[in-house]
Amino acid sequence: MKCREGCGACCIAPSITSAMPLMPEGKPAGVRCLHLTPANLCDLFGKPERPAVCGGFKADPEVCGADNEEAIRILGWWERVTAA
Template identity: 75%
Template structure:
């Protein structure tokens, strides 16, 4: 599966514990990454400062569902189920 351009669910729903430029303590779950544009595109895409966790994310139907809203629900649920 290819990422749906303009989705951005993976930049909103999960927490990111690693440092992100401008977000030295990472990002809490449910909060938009400050690098996510209004068009839901990553401003760090393809840049070396993009966190490895972000670059390593691969879109899959089981995670991303059939649309953006479903992706937010699934990723959010996974986040809650794995939060310590």
Template identity: 70%
Template structure:
């Protein structure tokens, strides 16, 4: 599966624990990454400062579903299911 242009769900729904430029402690689940454009495109794509976790993410129907809304819901559920309380 190819990423849906303008989706950005993977830059919003999951938490990122590694530093991101301008976000030294990463980001919380549900928080929009500072590097997500108004068009929901990653402004760090191809930049060596992009976190490894972001570069390793592969779009897949299991986590991206059939729409941006479904991707946010599925990624949010996965975040909750795998977070340590």
């Protein structure tokens, strides 16, 4: 599956524990990443300061669903069931 350009669900729903510019403590689940542009694109894409977890995320129908809203729901669910 190709990433849906402008979705941004993976930059909102999950937590990101890695430090990054503007977010030295990472990002809590459900909070919009400060590097997500108004067009829902990552402004750290391709830059060395982009967290490895972000670069390693691969779009897949099982986690991204059929649309952006479903992606938020699924990724949010995964975040809740895997939080310890």
